[in-house]
Amino acid sequence: MLDLEPTLVVLLFSAISAAAAVFGAGPFLFRRQLPIVQIGWANALAAGMMLGAAYVLLIGGLPLGAGAVAAGAVLGIGFAAWSHTASGTDDLDLNRLEDTGPTYGYQVLLVNSLHSAFEGVAIGAAMALSLPFGVFVALAIAIHNIPEATVLCAILTGRRLAISSAAGLAVAANVSQVMLAIFTFAIVDAAPGVLPWALGFATGALIQLVMADLLPESYHQAGHRTIALVAIVAMGIVVLLRTAVA
Amino acid sequence: MTHPVLTVFLYGLVTALATGLGALPFAFLRTVSPRVVASANAIAGGLMLGASFGLVAEGTEYGAWQTLAGALLGVLFIIGTQRLLGDREVAFGDVRGSDARQMALIVIVMTIHSFAEGVAVGVSFGGGATLALVITLAIAVHNIPEGLAITAVLRPRGVSVAKCAGWSIFSSLPQPLMAVPAFLFVETFQKALPYGLGFAAGAMVFMVLEELLPEAYDRARRPVVALQVSLTLVAMVLFQQYL
Numbered sequence: 031m032l033d034l035e036p037t038l039v040v041l042l043f044s045a046i047s048a049a050a051a052v053f054g055a056g057p058f059l060f061r062r063q064l065p066i067v068q069i070g071w072a073n074a075l076a077a078g079m080m081l082g083a084a085y086v087l088l089i090g091g092l093p094l095g096a097g098a099v100a101a102g103a104v105l106g107i108g109f110a111a112w113s114h115t116a117s118g119t120d121d122l123d124l125n126r127l128e129d130t131g132p133t134y135g136y137q138v139l140l141v142n143s144l145h146s147a148f149e150g151v152a153i154g155a156a157m158a159l160s161l162p163f164g165v166f167v168a169l170a171i172a173i174h175n176i177p178e179a180t181v182l183c184a185i186l187t188g189r190r191l192a193i194s195s196a197a198g199l200a201v202a203a204n205v206s207q208v209m210l211a212i213f214t215f216a217i218v219d220a221a222p223g224v225l226p227w228a229l230g231f232a233t234g235a236l237i238q239l240v241m242a243d244l245l246p247e248s249y250h251q252a253g254h255r256t257i258a259l260v261a262i263v264a265m266g267i268v269v270l271l272r273t274a275v276a
Numbered sequence: 277m278t279h280p281v282l283t284v285f286l287y288g289l290v291t292a293l294a295t296g297l298g299a300l301p302f303a304f305l306r307t308v309s310p311r312v313v314a315s316a317n318a319i320a321g322g323l324m325l326g327a328s329f330g331l332v333a334e335g336t337e338y339g340a341w342q343t344l345a346g347a348l349l350g351v352l353f354i355i356g357t358q359r360l361l362g363d364r365e366v367a368f369g370d371v372r373g374s375d376a377r378q379m380a381l382i383v384i385v386m387t388i389h390s391f392a393e394g395v396a397v398g399v400s401f402g403g404g405a406t407l408a409l410v411i412t413l414a415i416a417v418h419n420i421p422e423g424l425a426i427t428a429v430l431r432p433r434g435v436s437v438a439k440c441a442g443w444s445i446f447s448s449l450p451q452p453l454m455a456v457p458a459f460l461f462v463e464t465f466q467k468a469l470p471y472g473l474g475f476a477a478g479a480m481v482f483m484v485l486e487e488l489l490p491e492a493y494d495r496a497r498r499p500v501v502a503l504q505v506s507l508t509l510v511a512m513v514l515f516q517q518y519l
Contacts, residue, residue, distance in 0.1 A: 088513065089333050096517035103510040111503055120499040237509060242502035245485075246493040255355070258485035262351060262478070266344050269332060273340035 036219075037212065040157045043168035044150060044211035048204035050172035054179020055197035058187050069184050070251025071260050072177035077244035078261035079174040080149075082268025083167055084236040087152060090159055091229030102230025106148075109231070110238035113144055120242065130189045138185055139203055145178065145239055146207035152232035153207065154214025158225055166275055168211075170268050175204060284459045288397060288452025292390075294416035295448040298423020299441035302431040314496030315504055316428035320382070321488040322508025323425040327389075328477035329509075330516045334396070335473035338466070346474025350388075351482045353475070357384055368435075375433045378487055382429045385483050386422060386447040392472035394451035395465050398458025419448055421512060429488070 034042070057064055064072075091099040114120040119141045149171045157164025179200035186196035218225050248257045305312070335343030361377045368376035423444030430440045458465040492501045 085329055085332070088329065092513075092517060096514055100510055100514040100517075104507065107503065107506045107510070111499060114499060120497075234506060234510060238502055238506045241489075241505045242499050245489060246498045246501070249490045249493060254486050254490045257490075258482055259351070261485055262347075262482055265481070266347060269336070270340055270344050273336045 036157070036161060037215065039161055040154060040164065040211050040215045041208065043157075043165050043172075044153050044208045047149075047153065047168045047172035047175060048146065048207045049201055051175045051179035051182075051200040051204050052197045054176045054181075054200055055183045055193050057180060058183055058193050058196070063188065064180070064184050067252045067256075069181055070248045070257060072180045073244050073248035073251065074257040074260035075177040075264050076174050076181075077240045077248060078264025079170060079268055080236050080240045080244065081261070082265040082272075083152060083170050083174070084233045084240070085265070085269060086167065086170070086272045087156060087229050087236070088233045090156070090163060091226050091233065094226040094229070098226035099230035099233070102227035103234030103237075104230075105227070106151075106231035106234025106236075107238045108234075110144075110148060110235040111242065114242060117141075117144065119144070135189065138182065139199065141243065142178070142182055142200070142203040143206050145243070146175075146204040147210045148232065148235040148239060149174075150207035150210025151214045151228065152236060153211040154216075155218065155225065155228035155232045157211070157215050158218035158222075159229065162275070166272060170271070171207075281456055281460065284398065284455050285452050288394060288455040291397070291416040291419050292445055292448035292451050295419040295423040295426075295444040296441035298420045298425070298444050299427040299431070299437050301424065302427045302440060303437045305431060310495040313432045314492040314494075314501060316432050317488040317492040318496075318501045318504035319508050320425040320428040321484040321492065322505040323421045323428075323512050324480040324484050324488075325505070326509040326512025326516070327422070328480045329513055331389075331392070331473045331477040331480075335470040335477065338470035338473075342470035343474035343477075346471035346476075347478030347481075348474075349471070350475040350478025350480075353388070354381075354385065354479050354482045354486070357381065368433075369439070371433055371435075378491075379430055379433055379435070381483060381487065382426055383443050383447055385479050386426055387450060388479055389422075389476035390448050390450040391454050392469075392476040394454025395458040395469055395472050397451060398455035398460075399462055399466050399469055419451075421515065422448070 057068075088099065088103075091102075111120075117137075117140055119137050153164060153168045153171060156167035179197075182200050182203065183193070183196040186199060187193060191199070214228055218228055245257075245261070248261075332343060332347075335346065358377075358381065361380060366372070366376045366380055368379040371379060423441070426444045426447055427437075427440040430443060431437065435443070489501075489505070492505075
């Protein structure tokens with residue numbers, strides 16, 4: 031499969047990753063709404079996998095130049111924080127299942143699109159480091175997208191949206207992932223010197239998103255110990271799979 | 277020329293004393309508002325997460341499964357310790373209740389983590405490393421942020437700077453103690469090293485996720501806490517890369 035044109039590999043796997051969100055609607059085929067505790071688990075699962083992906087990107091990037099990776103990470107952290115502030119989505123709760131106001135609706139979709147944009151940078155940068163590594167990161171983010179979409183679908187179906195529409199919107203919110211993956215890959219292809227910066231940027235942004243959105247959210251939805259356990263196991267699985275593949 | 281075992285021990289002791297330096301920045305902290313506690317937790321969390329990234333990277337080079345198995349044991353160890361501390365009235369100096377429990381926990385976690393680091397020091401000496409002084413210096417400097425992490429938790433809860441430095445040094449004492457046997461029996465300890473590194477990483481990450489971060493989020497705004505954790509994490513990783 032990796033005999034394909036490299037850009038096509040990026041397109042294919044970032045699209046798979048974006049489309050994986052459709053499975054996030056799965057639980058709603060069987061029940062109308064999930065208990066808030068389970069939404070917390072989904073958030074913690076997504077957080078742990080994202081932290082694992084950040085670790086993998088960081089360790090992959092450091093040999094290329096620790097200074098550039100760290101500088102890129104600071105940029106990524108700053109940019110992720112800025113995008114939250116600028117879009118008015120910092121301090122946004124992702125569990126207001128009863129809030130059906132129009133503002134909350136677009137904010138939730140915006141936050142999800144922002145997340146997938148930064149995940150797209152991660153996929154593109156990882157692909158530029160090496161295609162097998164990129165495929166690994168894309169698949170890790172694909173699985174991460176499932177619990178993330180479950181949280182989104184919980185909010186959307188709470189707004190009386192049909193399951194099919196909720197699943198469709200969850201995938202649509204990930205389109206930025208495909209675009210940014212190809213964009214990042216093309217940039218690094220044109221200027222290979224920016225690769226450690228791009229890997230650092232993705233690392234920093236993912237860590238910031240975990241710390242600003244996913245974790246604080248989940249602590250309100252389930253017990254601290256449960257959240258910590260779910261997140262650390264998810265993180266461990268990503269790290270283990272990476273070393274098993276490498 | 278002194279005996280090599282004594283040399284390893286003395287070098288290890290120097291690295292332990294360096295941990296005390298981590299308490300110094302807090303000498304200038306006067307007021308302790310909830311925001312300060314949140315920041316201190318966030319910084320300690322970032323330092324410990326960054327340190328764990330380094331430990332896992334080193335451990336997986338010896339063996340990925342062993343590192344992860346060690347991490348699992350580390351998590352179980354924290355849960356066990358919490359159960360033990362939760363059952364009884366814990367006092368840490370004049371402090372009681374959940375604050376005292378957390379203070380005791382960070383000292384225990386960081387001390388346990390020094391056991392693994394001590395083994396790493398001993399193994400690297402025994403591995404025929406000629407740059408012993410450089411390694412010692414590196415580990416000594418590397419210990420300073422660990423003292424910072426301990427002080428960040430103890431100081432806002434009313435422990436004096438001198439005592440913070442004392443607890444920081446205490447937490448690093450296992451380093452010289454473990455370095456010596458690891459140096460003498462490199463082959464045996466090398467096998468145990470990934471488990472130890474994983475154990476330390478698992479214990480630290482779990483403590484950050486379960487104790488430090490939720491408390492920080494309760495006392496300050498999310499974006500601020502997130503920025504502090506993320507930036508400290510990156511700084512710690514960079515710091516370890518160059519030392």
